[in-house]
Amino acid sequence: GQSLEQPSEVTAVEGAIVQINCTYQTSGFYGLSWYQQHDGGAPTFLSYNALDGLEETGRFSSFLSRSDSYGYLLLQELQMKDSASYFCAVKGGSQGNLIFGKGTKLSVKP
């Protein structure tokens, strides 16, 4: 089967750094994506890793280790607006479709 595991909730304070981990099990793997979803809104794309290593985009970075079937999203200099749910998604299977984790709800406190 195919599954993704990520923590259900994380709490941090403004200005801090938080890491959201994701482990996956899938038949066929093309890459790991991260999406952000604010309450009531649609998911928006944050990053995609196809190869091992760290990808940095502003305050957000994403890491992938294919050998460990593991990745993480790193959010630095947290702001209140970063309070949202974050989903990891594996591009895999026979059709290369996205399989989403259940999401991690991040709450940023003052």
Next chain:
Amino acid sequence: SQTIHQWPATLVQPVGSPLSLECTVEGTSNPNLYWYRQAAGRGLQLLFYSVGIGQISSEVPQNLSASRPQDRQFILSSKKLLLSDSGFYLCAWVGTLSYNEQFFGPGTRLTVL
């Protein structure tokens, strides 16, 4: 630029009634289109995807069906809604230039009573 529309934004329907949700994409051609459902506080479940007109693949057998009558139109339907069909329905597309990024529409929040 590309945009994706969904309507209606919210919908309350009685059990046993039919359903039709529409999704249209502008500014791109021949996109891959997807329908997802998200239950409250849960992840996204892929329901259907389409790589072209008239081509529909179902990921989860259930009470719903999908159709793609035009290149940039994707429709989700049901003949008789169940309580378990309640959720947030999201349409998404992937373009030919960036297969790794999915763009989501604003969603339809469906409540079946």
